[in-house]
Structures are given as C-alpha cells and as structure tokens.
Amino acid sequence: MIGRTSGGTAIAVSLKAPDPAAVTARSTLARISPVCCPSVILRYDHWDFTGEGATEESVTGVVRHYTDIVNPNKQKWCFESELDAGNSEGGLLWVPVLVTDMVDSVSENWSNILGRSHPGLGPVRYSVLWRLGYDGSFSEQEAESMAMEVSVATHRRKGLLANPVSQEIRFLRRIGT
C-alpha cells in the first residue's frame, strides 16, 4: 500500500494502453543512467481529494461524472490503496514517486469546480505518480537511492522525472516485493 500523505481519498488514473510518457522516460533513463534505470516504469495521474466529504463513495461519484478526470474510453482508475494488487508482479521492488507542480492551475481549477458542486470536498491536489520497479535483488534502500538519482533532474545528464526548480518530489512509502 502506498502511504497516504493527507486525509481524504486518493486515486490513480492510468491509460489502458501502455503509457507513452513512461516508455519514453524509461528509454531515456536507460541511455543516460543505465545503472539506476528501473526495470519497469509506470505512470499515473494522481488525484488527492481532501476534506470531510472525500469518501470513497463520493470520489467514485466525482470520477464517474467528470470524464476529464477519468475518460473511461481510454483510462482506468483505482483507489491509491488498490495499487497493492500489482505490486508483487514480477517480483519487483516498487518505489512510488509523486511529482507535483509547486504552482498548479489544474489543482486550483478542479478545487474550484468541485468546491461548488460537492460542498463537502476540500482542495484537490493533482500530481503525476511514477512507480519505478526495481529488481527484487536490490534492497529497499538501494532502490530508493537509485529512484532518487533518476527522479530529480539536477543536471542535463542526471535525473529526468521532476525539475526541482518548479516541482516538488515526494517519495511515498515504499512497497515490498
């Protein structure tokens, strides 16, 4: 289970087809950082619904109503807690990395929209969730260290997934094999 960072309910939205951004991220990292490149990279839109009214039931209602959040023709979704289901796949050690824009219009706009239509909901926070799958032979510490290396773009040839000048990077609680 991925550790929650706030009260409320979070969901993860992914493409039904392989995610092109995840494919490109992995091929780029394999070239610039072969030692630290994960075996598998998965990418999700991560929506964190806060507030007293952010129950699984109400969030399900929001998701079914707003196809801009989940387009059922091409996307699937689950509660963050349900990501457990695929974690042991391939015996990989998964490191979940959450990338959030420090100034984020998407979150602001959806907070305004949902604040009007769903009074019990608090602010909504949009992020991109990257799940980096490392070979199970690595220790959790090693995997997290390598994930840090590939996630934070500090130099042209070092790091990719987040620009720390404008984005926050959070490593959610690690998941075992």
Add this chain to the structure above:
Amino acid sequence: MKDLPLVAVIQFPGSNCEYETARVVEVSGMECRIFRWNQLQPLRDASPDAFVLPGGFSFQDRVRAGAVAAKENLMDLVVEGASGGRPVLGICNGAQVLVESGLVPGWEPGRIEAALAANHVSGRSGYLSTWVFVRVRNGAGIGNPWLSALGGSPVPIPIAHAEGRFVFRKQDAGRTRPVEALAYCSHAGEESGVYPLNPNGSFHNLAAVMNPEGNVLAMMPHPERAFHLWQLPPWIPGEWGDRRSAALSGGNLGTAPGPGSLFFRSLLEHFGGGAA
C-alpha cells in the same frame, strides 16, 4: 571555405517550426540546414556557426516540455558549440530544451537552474496563443548576437505556449538581472506583473533569458512568425502598427521586414554581414 555563415536548425521528433525557421534564416542572408536529432556526425562535420532549436512539441512534451530532448546525444554538440561561444537560440519549445539542458541561465553550465513552468497568472492559466510586446532589458542587447539590432523599443511578437513561465530557485532570484534578455511589456514599454501585459506569470515579466556570456538565448516568443511585416495583425498599436499601415498604403507590405527579422539581422551582423 564557407561563403555564408551556416546556421543549424535542430529537428527533434515533434518539432514543428523547423521549416519556417530555416526559411527566415535563409531570407536573412545566411545558409541554413536542418539536422535531425540523430544526425550527430553530419552535424559535427558541418561545424555550424550557430544553432537554432525551433518551436514545437519535442518528444510530444512527454515527461516535461523539453526534458527528453535536452538529454539527446546531439545536444552534446550544441553544448560544445555554446561553450565555444557560438550563438544558440531556442524558440519556445527550443527554449524549454535549453533550460532543461542547463545552458540557460547557465551560471553553472549543465546544471538545471531554472524552469519553464505552466502558465499561471491571476485571471489566466493554460495554453495561450496571442500577440504580445517585448523589449530588450537594459543593456542586454549590446553586442548580443541575437538582440543587437532590436534597440530599446517594444516590438510586437506572437507567443503560443502552455509552459512559458520562467521560474528560478529562491536563492537565485537576486542574481537574474545580468541574464534577463527580453521582458513582456505594453506597446509603450510599460511592464506589469498583471495579465495581459505579463501573459503567463513569468518571473520579472521575462520573455527570454540568456546565459551570462549572452550567446545562448532562450525565448518563448516566435520571431519567425513576425519576420515579415504582413504577418502582423492590423490592430497592432504603436510604432510597428504605424509601419504596417504605412507599408500597406505604400504598396510594399508584402516585402517589408517585420520585428522578428531583427533577431536574425542581429545574427547576420554578428558574423560581419548585413551592414548596408
């Protein structure tokens, strides 16, 4: 021996302004060749005098605009050229590539010290396609290979981007002045942090940032789309609007140069050409 300076326009997968950019370079009186992102040896053999990274959506903006292209091997040659003093211009997505490459602001070359983040200004966010005015920051144009012909007056120029907001680390906010190249302003030259004068919330109203040496320029506006005077819309106010009206009346609107041509004239003059 090359007769004309050679400008290399770099085409990444997803670039979409390379042909018009190459066209205006040639019309300006320089030789131009388009090199694909995987043509390292041809680019090395050509040894271009300057580089232009055009607009578009390199690698479909996957991960983050400009982030993947910045890590391409071909960028090694652009970095090498920049460090050797050759002029490098990034337009829109090209600017995003330069920022993600650490070439701009380039206090510590190669280190990523800025971001072109999503547009965010009070009253406006998201993709924005419009005409704006920009002017050269005080002193930035002197001897600059891309800016010397612009003078200090505001020039109209189009923008079209969703991620054009220059952002710096807090600790760097006090040292940006020497790398500030172009600022958004009104047709009269007034600056404001408020939309629409600042169309995207950019730090210090910045439309373009350069490296400390001034040879690398990352600009969000599209000079190639304002190269000819006829490309300006008829409602443009100020000096350039007057020029457009006069050219229309005089029957030479089809051949008169627009404000975008000044960037390329600067480059030509940098190489010793173009002085009438």
